[in-house]
Amino acid sequence: MSLAGERAHPEIIENIKKEMGIDKGFIRQYAGYLKLLLQGNFGTSYYTNRDVLKDITAKFPNTIVLAFAAMLIAVPAGTALGFMAAYRKDGFIDKCVNAVSLAGLSIPVFWSAIMIMLLLSLKLKLFPPSGTGDARFLVLPALVLSIPAAATLARITRITVLDILRMPYINTAKAKGLSSLNISAVHVLKNAIIPIVTIIGLDFGSYLNGAVVTETIFGWDGLGRFTMDGIIKRDYPVILGCVITGTVVFVLVNLITDIAYHFLDPRIRLDAGKN
Amino acid sequence: MPEKIKSPESGNNLKLLLPAGIIMFLFVISIVAPFLSIYAPNKIDLDSIKESPGMNHPFGTDSKGRDVFSRVIYGAKTSIGVAVAAAFVSAFIGFFVGIVSGYFGGRLDTVLMSATDFILSFPSLLLAIAISVVLPPGIYTVMIAISTVSWTSFARLIRGHVLTLRDMPFVDAARAVGCGDLRILLLHIAPLCVPLGLIMMGIKMGGFVLTEATLSFLGLGAQPPAPTWGSMISANRAYVLTEPWMVIFPGLAIFITALCFNMAGESLKDRLGATGDRL
Numbered sequence: 412m413s414l415a416g417e418r419a420h421p422e423i424i425e426n427i428k429k430e431m432g433i434d435k436g437f438i439r440q441y442a443g444y445l446k447l448l449l450q451g452n453f454g455t456s457y458y459t460n461r462d463v464l465k466d467i468t469a470k471f472p473n474t475i476v477l478a479f480a481a482m483l484i485a486v487p488a489g490t491a492l493g494f495m496a497a498y499r500k501d502g503f504i505d506k507c508v509n510a511v512s513l514a515g516l517s518i519p520v521f522w523s524a525i526m527i528m529l530l531l532s533l534k535l536k537l538f539p540p541s542g543t544g545d546a547r548f549l550v551l552p553a554l555v556l557s558i559p560a561a562a563t564l565a566r567i568t569r570i571t572v573l574d575i576l577r578m579p580y581i582n583t584a585k586a587k588g589l590s591s592l593n594i595s596a597v598h599v600l601k602n603a604i605i606p607i608v609t610i611i612g613l614d615f616g617s618y619l620n621g622a623v624v625t626e627t628i629f630g631w632d633g634l635g636r637f638t639m640d641g642i643i644k645r646d647y648p649v650i651l652g653c654v655i656t657g658t659v660v661f662v663l664v665n666l667i668t669d670i671a672y673h674f675l676d677p678r679i680r681l682d683a684g685k686n
Numbered sequence: 687m688p689e690k691i692k693s694p695e696s697g698n699n700l701k702l703l704l705p706a707g708i709i710m711f712l713f714v715i716s717i718v719a720p721f722l723s724i725y726a727p728n729k730i731d732l733d734s735i736k737e738s739p740g741m742n743h744p745f746g747t748d749s750k751g752r753d754v755f756s757r758v759i760y761g762a763k764t765s766i767g768v769a770v771a772a773a774f775v776s777a778f779i780g781f782f783v784g785i786v787s788g789y790f791g792g793r794l795d796t797v798l799m800s801a802t803d804f805i806l807s808f809p810s811l812l813l814a815i816a817i818s819v820v821l822p823p824g825i826y827t828v829m830i831a832i833s834t835v836s837w838t839s840f841a842r843l844i845r846g847h848v849l850t851l852r853d854m855p856f857v858d859a860a861r862a863v864g865c866g867d868l869r870i871l872l873l874h875i876a877p878l879c880v881p882l883g884l885i886m887m888g889i890k891m892g893g894f895v896l897t898e899a900t901l902s903f904l905g906l907g908a909q910p911p912a913p914t915w916g917s918m919i920s921a922n923r924a925y926v927l928t929e930p931w932m933v934i935f936p937g938l939a940i941f942i943t944a945l946c947f948n949m950a951g952e953s954l955k956d957r958l959g960a961t962g963d964r965l
Contacts, residue, residue: 513945513948513949513952514941516944517896517944517947518941518944519896519899519900519903519916519937519940519941520896520900521919521920522937522941525923525926525933525937526933526937528926533926616809616810617809619809619811619812620811620812623811623812623904624900628923638812639904642819642904642906643905645819650815650816651816654808654816657808658807658808658812661807661808662807
């Protein structure tokens with residue numbers, strides 16, 4: 412309705428309906444969409460009439476850059492906090508890390524985005540508040556996006572490392588007289604990597620989720636903002652295209668994580684299911 | 687010195703009761719709000735537009751002169767209510783799928799678990815957004831969206847638990863005295879899964895509050911002028927530089943509520959011990 416305007420001639424409305432195919436039944440519309448999809452065609456936007464796939468491929472790299480920048484912050488920060496907390500179990504640092512990570516999990520991304528923008532760019536003028544461009548534009552959205560991911564990672568790392576520290580081989584290593592640095596680097600870190608990599612992979616969905624809000628607020632021209640634009644205008648081909656792309660990426664990342672296991676720990680066989 | 691064995695109860699009650707108490711308090715206040723002497727949440731007062739926090743308006747007023755404090759109070763009803771309702775709905779679906787799938791196994795199990803995997807293969811918020819876009823916006827849509835996305839974790843947890851229970855002697859005993867499948871499921875297995883389901887609800891609730899807030903921030907939740915924390919933030923985003931209180935207070939409300947739910951969830955998780963670590 413909004414496409415034709417409020418006082419459009421009934422004939423024009425009929426024409427638009429025919430063009431969009433919504434004069435046909437639900438099943439036939441769905442089948443039509445699937446057919447387009449199999450041909451690698453996401454349809455065209457209702458509003459701009461542009462090819463949705465083309466827009467997505469243009470914006471997608473920006474989102475990937477943002478997600479990796481966020482990972483670059485979240486992974487070192489999260490694992491370091493988790494390790495520190497595990498080594499000082501029940502101590503002051505452990506309690507602090509616990510509090511910080513719980514807070515990080517509870518903070519709404521859209522709110523922290525606005526607050527960080529207010530503080531770091533509008534008041535302190537350290538970074539540009541919004542836009543797409545070089546690394547300076549990337550810092551704030553990546554920071555916001557990394558908060559919940561770092562919190563999750565810190566918690567998982569802590570539990571994993573605690574489990575490992577309880578293992579008999581750690582005692583053996585201590586009894587052999589190895590230095591604590593050696594034990595941490597070789598015995599603990601190596602065994603902790605698998606669960607940590609799992610979480611990084613599984614948590615990739617949270618970057619995609621967070622990107623919708625973060626990109627919108629910081630004006631980063633990626634898939635998330637494109638989704639948001641589609642939602643506001645109820646531009647269904649755009650929304651569907653973005654959701655499908657996000658899902659495909661999410662599944663692919665999980666697949667890559669599974670494959671990475673094999674290289675990190677040769678004991679895990681990729682063909683284990685066949686036996 | 688030998689390590690002191692801590693009973694799971696000691697010192698943990700406060701960690702559970704304090705956040706739970708805060709949430710109850712917020713919720714009760716928002717229910718009885720019409721009887722308190724605060725401003726009506728949607729009362730537009732053009733004489734007091736954008737007033738900074740003070741005696742009359744503890745959290746200030748927004749661009750239409752509405753009292754931010756009373757809007758935050760009224761908003762608690764939606765935010766907490768939707769999270770709790772979504773938790774019940776997703777727990778119910780997940781519980782049903784979990785016990786049926788775990789108990790009967792076989793082809794039914796394969797079908798139900800494939801459905802679970804199918805849902806889990808979507809980034810959760812994107813799927814919730816896609817659902818909310820198709821349905822008319824409102825709190826029921828938010829509930830449906832959150833439940834559709836999150837029943838899966840309940841189903842997997844309960845299924846795993848049923849798989850261990852199924853082979854217990856008491857189930858064999860029940861079958862030996864002639865109980866049917868339905869009776870065994872409802873009276874022998876389901877009651878033993880309830881505590882686990884309730885704990886999972888506690889753990890998930892913080893995330894549900896955040897999802898509800900995000901969806902209403904995106905304009906997919908309760909429609910204006912209904913006061914919800916997410917929509918208050920999105921509506922007043924433009925004023926954040928000059929009148930930050932319009933955005934700070936609703937955000938703090940979301941943060942505190944989610945934090946309380948997460949703290950309560952964590953102390954529930956601690957009670958489970960090693961099982962809890964995997965949740």
